[in-house]
Amino acid sequence: MKTPNANAWPNDQRPPLARRRSLVLALAGGAALASLPARAQPAAGSKGDILIGRSTALSGGMAPFLSPIHEGQEAAVEDVNAKGGVGGRKIRLVSLDDGFDARRALDNAKQLNEKDGVLALFGVAGTSQVMTLLPYLAQAKLPLISVYTGSPAVRAQQHPYLFTTRASYADELVKIVRNLVAVQTSRIAVAYENNDFGKLLLPLVEKTIAAEGATLAGSHALASSGEDANDAAKALAAQKPQAVLLVAAGPSVVAYVRANRAHLGVPIYTLSLGAGTAVLKALGDDARGLAVARTGPSPTKPTMALTRDFQASMKRHDKPVDYDRYTGYMDARVLIEGLRAAGPGVTRASLVQAMEGLGNLDLGGFSYQFSAQNHHGSNYVDIAVVGSGGVYRQ
Known part of the structure; x- marks a missing residue:
């Protein structure tokens, strides 16, 4: 059995994201203006539950897309x-709803830290949300383990309290474009979501296409609601691309995939967050042929001990086996290993030290690499294609 290589795409092959460092500094400077109340960190000790804070979208448009990830996280914790x-202590997730809003995510982090006294944060979703939190994490010395954004802006400078468990979007884009070039599909159009997420990634997409020897056929913005998907597809059709790279998430993905079928008929490749469980369910057979960058192994192939553990967990909890739940499950397993390494008297400082000391962490066939110099545990990417009924081909 071949273990996926968490270092498949070395850092020096990742195209830089324009303005990413200035964005980090601007956000850090703005957030630093807010004063941080003096609060004592949770006392070290080996009694009581280990409180882990989770600010996430429990309501709003992104809630259905994140819900399966939450279920995977919770299953691993319950297990x-x-x-x-x-160490004889139970883990308790303290969850607050941020509605996928960056300001609410920051308010939640302050409450979880200053009122609830959590040991760490876990599983924050969204580029804007994570970027807004970074200065506060440094001030509060509050670890954040596992985030659901692959934005290179988050990784532009190593943050002392941030640990990621998934490949970056730069890694995903390189894999996608290389795959297209390998099958002699070199004329690529880009449909990108008309928000910070899409606009920040567009320069990186353009540079990746050029670096890999392909041609940018054209690009077109796409409303987050997907209401203008037909207009976007028609505009891109005029550029005569051989494939479309879709940089979007949530409702806009559903709308664009259908519009692409109607007006272009060329293959679509998208990032990992673009084809979650809720998207595939909404699309049904319309998802057939969609190619997706996946940042973890297949959840349905029981060739790894980790996958078998996950499948058994989903059976116990009566949940479907899919990529989203596997993502949440794997990330919670990394958190659990960090807590174990920190020992029964875990503190924030000892958790950070333990995460950095994990080194080569093998969860049973899938490995991560952490160190004091590297807080980004994986850059593994593969391409999976959706078959009939919205089910991935194996």
């Missing part, structure tokens, strides 16, 4: 708690 927890 370890059923076996006595970590």
Whole structure:
């Protein structure tokens, strides 16, 4: 059995994101203006539950797309708690709804830190949300483990309290474009979401296409609601692309895939967040042929011990086996290993030290690499294609 290589795309092959460093500094400077109340960190000790804070979208348009990830996280936590927890202490997720809004995410982080006294944050979703939190994490010395954004802006400078578990969008884009070039599809159009996420990634997409020897046929913005998907597809059709690279998430993906079928008929490649469980369910057979960058192994192939553990967990919890739940499950397993390495008297400082000391972390066939110099545990990417009924081909 071949273990996926978490270092498949070395850092020096990643195209830089324009203005990413200035964005980090601008956001950090703005957030630093807010004063941080003096609060004591949670006391070290080995009694009581281990409180982990989770600010995420429990309501709003992105909630259905994140819900399966939450279920995977919760299953892994429930599994370890059923076996006595970590060092005899149970893990308790303290969840607050941010509605996928960056300001609410920051307010939630302050509440979780200053009122609830959580040990760490876990599983924050969204580029704007994470970028807004970074200065506060540094001030509060509050670890954040696992985020659901692959934006290179988040990784532009190593943050002392941020640990990621998924490949960056730069890694995903390189894999996508190389795959297209390998099958002699070199004329690529880009449909990108008309928000910070899409606008920040567009320069990186353009540079990746050029660096890999392909040609940018054209690009067109797409409303987050997807209401202008037909206009975008028609505009791109006029550029005669051989494929479309879709940089979007949520409702706009559903709308564009259908519009692409109607007006272009060329293959669509998208990032990992673009084809989650809710998107595939909404599309049904319309998702057939969609190619997706995946940042973890297949959840349905029981060739790894980790996958078998996940499948057994989903059976116990009566949940479907899919990529989204597997993502949440794997990320919670990394958190659990960090807590174990920190010992029963875990503190924020010892958790950070433990995460950096994990080194080569093998969860049972899938490996991560952490160190004091590297807080980004994986850059593994593969391409999966959706078959009939919205099910990935194996």
